[in-house]
Amino acid sequence: MTECTLVFLKPEAILRGLMGKIISRIEWRGLTIAAMKLLQPTRNQAEKIYEVHKGKAFYEPLIEHITSGPILAMVVEGPDAVSILRSMIGKTDPLEAQPGTIRGDFGLNVQKNIVHASDSLENARKEIAILFKPSEILNYQKL
Secondary structure (H helix, E strand, O other), X not given: OEEEEEEEEOHHHHHXXXXXXXXXXXXXXXXXXXXXXXXXXXXXXXXXXXXXHOOOOOHHHHHHHHOOOOEEEEEEEEEXXXXXXXXXXXXXOOOOOOOOOHHHHHOOOOOOOOEEEOOOHHHHHXXXXXXXXXXXOOOOOOO
């Protein structure tokens, strides 16, 4: 079943010049990038995306980190896009992530783990709506 999910590269990915390498991995996997934009997320946007973690010790540092610089947000679609991307990014802690995953190859620590990807279809719909207007998401067929 074709699914849409949200993926964004965190500030350290942008500042380290890793956008192209990570985008290539998504495309090589056969997924379609239906929308993409570089933006400076607001505190309100970050709080909405990470509201499930509110009250946890890492919540404030996470919000501060995500809003500290630009992110590259993408709507990615394809068969089983949510589970495929979650597998591609690897475990939250880069030290536990397998080599070959995005976090395993590029992540620095739990907070600076390079990438966010929605963990369910329900969260993907919610998170996409926080960062994208429906008119910004394209529908096209890859060759």
